[in-house]
Amino acid sequence: MAYDAEDTRRRIFDAAIAEFAEHGLAGARVDRIATAAKANKQAIYLYYGSKEKLFAAVVRAKLEEVRASVSVDPGAVAESVGQMFDWYREHPELIRLLLWEALEVRDEPGESERERRDAFREKAGQLADAGPAGHLPEDARVRAAQDLLFTVMGLISWNFAVPRMCRLVLDEETEEAAFARRRETVIEAVRRLATAPPVPDAAAARPAE
Structure with a gap:
C-alpha cells in the first residue's frame, strides 16, 4: 500500500x-x-x-472550524448565539485548548496571532453596522461591536470551562439541565445586549469645563 x-x-x-x-x-x-x-x-x-508549532496549528484550526461552522448574523445575533452554544457543547476540546493556551503559551505576537486577530476583525466588522450603534462614528461602532463579540464569547464559553460550577450554581441535578437552562438565558441576554444602546464613552460624555 x-x-x-x-x-x-x-x-x-x-x-x-x-x-x-x-x-x-x-x-x-x-x-x-x-x-x-x-x-x-x-x-x-x-x-x-515542533510540539509548540503543532499546538499552535491545532488551536488555529479549531478556531477556524467554529468560524466556518457558525456565522454571526448581524440581523439575528441571538439566534446565532444559540448555534454557537450548541457548537461549543459538541466540541468541548476547543475550550480546553484555549484554557491551556492561556496558562502555558507566552504572549508573543506572531503570524498565528495576526491571522486570528484578522478573523476577529472580520467578525466585528460584520456587527459594526448592525444594531443600535449604527448612529455612532465608525470607530465607536467597531469598538461597540468588538465589546459585544467578546462579551458573547464569554457568556458562551464560561459554561463549558466550568461545567460543574455551572450545575452547582444553578442548583440543577445534571449538567444537561444546567446547559439547557443556560442556553436560553444566554440567548436572551445577548438579544438584549444586541438591541440596547451602547454605553457612551466616559470622557466623551463628560461636559466641557
Whole structure:
C-alpha cells in the first residue's frame, strides 16, 4: 500500500487535538501522539516542526472550524448565539485548548496571532453596522461591536470551562439541565445586549469645563 501523506497528517492532527486538550502543551507527549496516530515521531516533526508549532496549528484550526461552522448574523445575533452554544457543547476540546493556551503559551505576537486577530476583525466588522450603534462614528461602532463579540464569547464559553460550577450554581441535578437552562438565558441576554444602546464613552460624555 502506498504511503498516504495527507492521511498521516490528518491522523496526527486528530491525535494531537485529543492529546493537547487532555494534557495541555507542557504535559502532551509527542510519542503518545505518534502512537495514537499510528505514525512515527519523525513524521510529526517533518510536518509541523515542533510540539509548540503543532499546538499552535491545532488551536488555529479549531478556531477556524467554529468560524466556518457558525456565522454571526448581524440581523439575528441571538439566534446565532444559540448555534454557537450548541457548537461549543459538541466540541468541548476547543475550550480546553484555549484554557491551556492561556496558562502555558507566552504572549508573543506572531503570524498565528495576526491571522486570528484578522478573523476577529472580520467578525466585528460584520456587527459594526448592525444594531443600535449604527448612529455612532465608525470607530465607536467597531469598538461597540468588538465589546459585544467578546462579551458573547464569554457568556458562551464560561459554561463549558466550568461545567460543574455551572450545575452547582444553578442548583440543577445534571449538567444537561444546567446547559439547557443556560442556553436560553444566554440567548436572551445577548438579544438584549444586541438591541440596547451602547454605553457612551466616559470622557466623551463628560461636559466641557
